[in-house]
Amino acid sequence: MAVLKTITSPVDLKRLPAELLETLAEEIRAFLVERVSRSGGHLGPNLGVVELTLAIHRVFDSPNDTVVFDTGHQSYVHKLLTGRQDFEGLRTRGGLSGYPSRDESEHDVVENSHASTSLSWAEGIARGYHLRGEDRHAVAVIGDGALTGGMAWEALNNIAANKNLPLVIVVNDNERSYSPTIGGLADHLAMLRTNRQYEQVLDWGKETLHRTPFVGRTAYQAFHSMKKGAKDFWAPQGMFEDLGIKYVGPVDGHDEASVEQALRRAKSFGGPVLVHVITQKGRGYDHACNDVADQFHTVGKINPETGLPLEIAGRSWTDEFSDEMLDLGRERNDIVAITAAMMMPVGLKPFADAYPERIIDVGIAEQHATTMAAGLAFSGMHPVLAIYATFLNRAFDQLLMDCAMHKAGVTFVLDRAGVTGPDGASHHGMWDMSLVSIVPGLRLAAPRDGQQIRRALREAVDVDDGPTVIRFPKGSVAEPLEAIATTDGLDVLAGDHESDPEVLIVSVGSMAGTATTVAEKLGAEGHDALVVDPRWVLPVPDGVVELARRAGRVAVIEDNNVAGGVGAEVSRALEDAGVAVPVHRFGLPKEFLGHASRGQVLEAAGLTPEPIVERLRTQM
Numbered sequence: 001m002a003v004l005k006t007i008t009s010p011v012d013l014k015r016l017p018a019e020l021l022e023t024l025a026e027e028i029r030a031f032l033v034e035r036v037s038r039s040g041g042h043l044g045p046n047l048g049v050v051e052l053t054l055a056i057h058r059v060f061d062s063p064n065d066t067v068v069f070d071t072g073h074q075s076y077v078h079k080l081l082t083g084r085q086d087f088e089g090l091r092t093r094g095g096l097s098g099y100p101s102r103d104e105s106e107h108d109v110v111e112n113s114h115a116s117t118s119l120s121w122a123e124g125i126a127r128g129y130h131l132r133g134e135d136r137h138a139v140a141v142i143g144d145g146a147l148t149g150g151m152a153w154e155a156l157n158n159i160a161a162n163k164n165l166p167l168v169i170v171v172n173d174n175e176r177s178y179s180p181t182i183g184g185l186a187d188h189l190a191m192l193r194t195n196r197q198y199e200q201v202l203d204w205g206k207e208t209l210h211r212t213p214f215v216g217r218t219a220y221q222a223f224h225s226m227k228k229g230a231k232d233f234w235a236p237q238g239m240f241e242d243l244g245i246k247y248v249g250p251v252d253g254h255d256e257a258s259v260e261q262a263l264r265r266a267k268s269f270g271g272p273v274l275v276h277v278i279t280q281k282g283r284g285y286d287h288a289c290n291d292v293a294d295q296f297h298t299v300g301k302i303n304p305e306t307g308l309p310l311e312i313a314g315r316s317w318t319d320e321f322s323d324e325m326l327d328l329g330r331e332r333n334d335i336v337a338i339t340a341a342m343m344m345p346v347g348l349k350p351f352a353d354a355y356p357e358r359i360i361d362v363g364i365a366e367q368h369a370t371t372m373a374a375g376l377a378f379s380g381m382h383p384v385l386a387i388y389a390t391f392l393n394r395a396f397d398q399l400l401m402d403c404a405m406h407k408a409g410v411t412f413v414l415d416r417a418g419v420t421g422p423d424g425a426s427h428h429g430m431w432d433m434s435l436v437s438i439v440p441g442l443r444l445a446a447p448r449d450g451q452q453i454r455r456a457l458r459e460a461v462d463v464d465d466g467p468t469v470i471r472f473p474k475g476s477v478a479e480p481l482e483a484i485a486t487t488d489g490l491d492v493l494a495g496d497h498e499s500d501p502e503v504l505i506v507s508v509g510s511m512a513g514t515a516t517t518v519a520e521k522l523g524a525e526g527h528d529a530l531v532v533d534p535r536w537v538l539p540v541p542d543g544v545v546e547l548a549r550r551a552g553r554v555a556v557i558e559d560n561n562v563a564g565g566v567g568a569e570v571s572r573a574l575e576d577a578g579v580a581v582p583v584h585r586f587g588l589p590k591e592f593l594g595h596a597s598r599g600q601v602l603e604a605a606g607l608t609p610e611p612i613v614e615r616l617r618t619q620m
């Protein structure tokens with residue numbers, strides 16, 4: 001790593017002789033494989049942007065120029081070049097974030113890991129620089145996957161109308177999101193890519209004619225004017241130019257000099273330019289390139305020699321959903337599955353293999369997915385839209401106004417709900433129950449184990465007069481937790497529901513283990529606790545209100561934002577019913593919670609048995 005060690009900032013990189021860039025790229029790839037194999041992370045995406053990131057930091061002057069990475073998972077190389085080469089604690093508490101972080105560096109601006117936002121960020125930044133008369137560029141690096149997101153097209157529409165924006169859009173086209181990127185855009189990018197041969201023919205023509213004395217120049221002028229005409233004839237101009245945005249490319253994204261040349265052309269253009277860069281996800285590491293599933297989009301800890309995982313994960317919450325979805329697909333041909341470019345991570349691959357005509361991958365387009373699902377429901381199908389909980393945020397209006405207001409029988413399956421951990425603040429699925437709690441007619445289930453996922457999914461797809469939501473966390477599924485009784489449709493997990501409890505504990509989803517442990521600890525101190533799991537937690541079941549009437553106090557334990565979550569809804573329901581008992585809400589704080597392990601985040605939030613018991617003890 002002799003060369004990499006000399007790079008402490010983009011200034012060092014600019015000073016580096018061009019002949020050392022290839023060595024530097026090799027060292028960066030070796031570093032990424034060695035370090036990310038140990039920590040886990042986005043290995044494939046970062047291996048694909050080595051030369052691209054080198055070129056960006058040699059052409060532009062960060063932080064005077066602003067570089068924005070879309071989704072941000074491909075910013076490891078950027079971090080290496082901007083003074084952060086200690087990757088030991090990557091994505092762990094106290095270590096580097098796996099995304100850009102303003103706390104880490106002045107070179108980082110957008111920390112948000114939600115895709116398709118970079119062009120909007122960059123346009124705003126560029127407009128500001130232009131209005132302030134500052135000679136600064138905004139550079140957005142957006143993947144072909146992120147480019148399928150609606151926000152990106154809203155931004156392109158605006159950018160195209162602003163001819164003097166100091167803005168360079170770099171499309172990092174590796175033909176993949178996780179799986180191959182879908183849709184008309186992907187086809188269009190493929191058409192542009194095939195032009196590469198076309199461009200190479202023309203470049204040959206230019207060089208040859210330039211070397212031809214006298215007639216060469218005239219011939220070249222004729223050739224060049226033909227090129228424009230021919231290009232339109234042979235290869236229709238890309239839609240970007242038709243939209244009004246200068247298009248440069250396609251460029252070999254692993255030829256650092258070519259990328260630099262293209263970026264310099266774009267920088268000097270004086271208006272918005274889109275540079276189309278062709279890269280390979282996982283470049284330089286065969287195990288990644290050959291990984292059919294997602295080219296090592298995200299890896300856990302792996303053996304760098306073999307590329308094989310070092311940790312074998314147990315059965316996950318996702319597996320429970322995936323298996324039941326497959327069974328349902330067999331039993332009901334009205335069930336349609338929808339994914340937003342995450343077929344495998346959300347567990348829909350088996351369903352897709354079995355029922356290819358009933359799986360829809362919309363790309364990174366959760367808003368479209370949600371309203372399209374309302375359309376599917378209207379046409380007589382029952383759509384099951386599986387996305388990560390945090391990404392539902394983006395489709396809230398579509399959920400509210402297209403699904404709920406039209407009483408559409410759509411089932412949302414929210415994976416990665418609650419605390420995810422290493423992906424940090426914009427990935428924790430801690431907003432969904434606060435958001436959906438205000439949606440009229442919506443029903444939400446929070447299963448406590450695999451059996452409850454299966455049960456809730458079957459119940460959900462039988463609801464055709466409004467949206468249903470099922471949410472569960474990341475990782476290994478909880479051990480089965482059987483109810484010891486049921487009362488008023490509520491599962492009793494601990495205590496005697498026929499007596500009047502000192503404290504009624506309402507357990508939400510995967511917090512069941514914590515809730516029953518709290519009850520045990522309270523019981524050992526002589527406090528009588530009753531633990532119930534409503535299963536369908538929103539709207540708040542009447543049974544909870546009736547039990548609260550007989551309780552001394554109520555505690556609600558949930559892995560959701562405590563603001564607006566189930567606890568808040570229980571408080572509101574008791575108030576509406578005139579039940580005046582104290583309600584103690586245990587949830588995640590209304591904060592952006594940084595990256596750490598799931599256990600560490602829950603502990604820091606006080607969502608473990610001891611602090612809950614402690615707080616209740618002081619109240620009783």
Ligand SMILES: Cc1ncc(C[n+]2csc(CCOP(=O)(O)OP(=O)(O)O)c2C)c(N)n1
Pocket residue numbers: 045071073074113114115116142143144145146147172174176177178281297340341342364366391394
């Ligand atoms: C709104 C949103 N939906 C889904 C995701 C999950 N996600 C993270 S990266 C990714 C694929 C991105 O593909 P691309 O933009 O082409 O970047 P690449 O990984 O190929 O470099 C997806 C779907 C996300 N981060 N944000």
Ligand SMILES: CC(=O)[C@@H](O)[C@H](O)COP(=O)(O)O
Pocket residue numbers: 071073113297298345416420423474
């Ligand atoms: C960047 C992004 O949104 C995804 O790649 C995410 O990091 C994957 O998370 P999981 O590892 O939980 O599937």
Ligand SMILES: [Mg+2]
Pocket residue numbers: 143144145146172173174175176177
């Ligand atoms: Mg891609």
